[in-house]
Amino acid sequence: MPNAPDRTVAPLAVPPPERSHLPEQWSPREKSLAALFTSILTRGPISRRDAARAIGMSQAAVTKLVKPMIAHGYVTEQEGYSEGPGRRLIPLVIDPRRHHAIGIKVTERELIGVIVDLHAEIRQSSRVPLHDLRPAAVVGAMADLARDLEQRAPDVGGANVGVGVGLGGHIDGRSGLVRYSPMLGWRDVPVRQLLADELDLPVVIENDVNSLALAEQWFGAGRDTASFAVVTVGSGVGGAIVVDGTLLHGVSGAAGELGHNIVDPAGPACHCGKYGCVETYASDEAILSAIGSGRGGTPPKSLAQALALAQSGDEAARQAFARAGQALGQGLSGLVNLFNPPLVVLSGEGISASDMFMDALGDELARGSFSSAAADCRLVVRPLPDETWARGAAAAMLRQGVLRYLMALTSEIPL
Numbered sequence: 001m002p003n004a005p006d007r008t009v010a011p012l013a014v015p016p017p018e019r020s021h022l023p024e025q026w027s028p029r030e031k032s033l034a035a036l037f038t039s040i041l042t043r044g045p046i047s048r049r050d051a052a053r054a055i056g057m058s059q060a061a062v063t064k065l066v067k068p069m070i071a072h073g074y075v076t077e078q079e080g081y082s083e084g085p086g087r088r089l090i091p092l093v094i095d096p097r098r099h100h101a102i103g104i105k106v107t108e109r110e111l112i113g114v115i116v117d118l119h120a121e122i123r124q125s126s127r128v129p130l131h132d133l134r135p136a137a138v139v140g141a142m143a144d145l146a147r148d149l150e151q152r153a154p155d156v157g158g159a160n161v162g163v164g165v166g167l168g169g170h171i172d173g174r175s176g177l178v179r180y181s182p183m184l185g186w187r188d189v190p191v192r193q194l195l196a197d198e199l200d201l202p203v204v205i206e207n208d209v210n211s212l213a214l215a216e217q218w219f220g221a222g223r224d225t226a227s228f229a230v231v232t233v234g235s236g237v238g239g240a241i242v243v244d245g246t247l248l249h250g251v252s253g254a255a256g257e258l259g260h261n262i263v264d265p266a267g268p269a270c271h272c273g274k275y276g277c278v279e280t281y282a283s284d285e286a287i288l289s290a291i292g293s294g295r296g297g298t299p300p301k302s303l304a305q306a307l308a309l310a311q312s313g314d315e316a317a318r319q320a321f322a323r324a325g326q327a328l329g330q331g332l333s334g335l336v337n338l339f340n341p342p343l344v345v346l347s348g349e350g351i352s353a354s355d356m357f358m359d360a361l362g363d364e365l366a367r368g369s370f371s372s373a374a375a376d377c378r379l380v381v382r383p384l385p386d387e388t389w390a391r392g393a394a395a396a397m398l399r400q401g402v403l404r405y406l407m408a409l410t411s412e413i414p415l
């Protein structure tokens with residue numbers, strides 16, 4: 001274990017959290033600090049030299065910035081080693097005990113909460129069923145869950161930097177508003193302010209697929225690529241896009257809403273008010289209802305039942321899954337044509353049925369993509385539990401919360 005942080009250091013004078021502070025809005029200094037912190041967090045143990053190379057900063061600048069981070073217990077040094085003749089390299093790691101954060105994934109059925117240390121490792125997790133979807137009730141349940149997680153992880157260490165919340169729908173992290181959440185039936189709910197007032201802690205809100213993409217970027221399939229997309233299937237169809245290391249939010253947080261790209265204007269009505277969106281073919285509900293109509297009777301009760309039907313050769317079920325795959329492939333080809341990613345991660349509860357729709361998805365993706373864009377894009381199917389989504393929300397909070405401390409720590413250092 002690294003040495004305990006030096007508790008004798010003077011408390012930091014940390015400015016109050018910015019009301020609107022997405023990574024796209026960071027100053028060059030904030031971007032550099034966040035990149036350094038993230039590289040030590042996700043690549044550590046890493047030497048100053050390698051961290052400098054990884055983020056395109058001079059080794060001298062890294063050395064200067066790391067010094068107060070060590071003095072204040074954010075970074076610890078491990079035993080040095082030599083790579084041939086020359087100076088010894090000293091690997092750096094983030095001390096997991098310096099801070100913690102909470103992440104919550106909100107679904108229409110339950111809240112999934114995690115408390116993470118400064119390595120973003122999950123120390124405790126918990127689930128709470130939701131019976132009342134009105135904003136005050138859900139925010140109250142989130143606050144209770146956050147307090148409960150704090151109590152259940154007394155040894156997690158350091159100050160809580162805040163709570164990250166991942167929700168489906170149009171989430172505006174700048175204003176802190178849930179602009180539109182179909183699953184909760186919300187429009188323009190100021191969740192960030194409501195929860196921050198309840199807990200007296202900083203809060204960030206993020207689209208849930210974006211928070212999953214952040215978890216993948218830091219710790220998962222997106223670690224070794226600057227650009228990738230995440231597409232999730234389940235009760236809805238979601239998307240998140242990372243370009244050159246930056247998760248895209250767009251002007252109001254609606255970037256990546258692949259589920260509401262229209263694939264057939266004459267298609268079924270979507271809850272968003274349009275017709276023939278990807279989601280109207282590929283969501284769980286859409287698949288179940290298509291099977292019901294195809295069989296001229298009641299739909300299967302669950303995706304597992306639908307999958308069993310398809311596996312047993314039921315034609316209506318097979319067709320419904322193939323149509324879902326086709327719609328997903330159409331949506332994906334639009335995404336692939338727009339930003340030519342090397343990697344798309346497919347996840348969400350619905351991928352339990354991926355065997356039934358991947359062929360149609362792949363065919364449609366190839367058919368709809370420009371030049372070699374589809375062939376250049378690796379598709380990976382990754383089952384990721386709800387806790388990973390919540391971990392991503394906590395990581396979004398950690399990143400923003402720790403940055404405030406690091407800015408205060410290094411304010412005297414010219415960059």
Ligand SMILES: [Zn+2]
Pocket residue numbers: 259260270271272273274277279
């Ligand atoms: Zn729609």
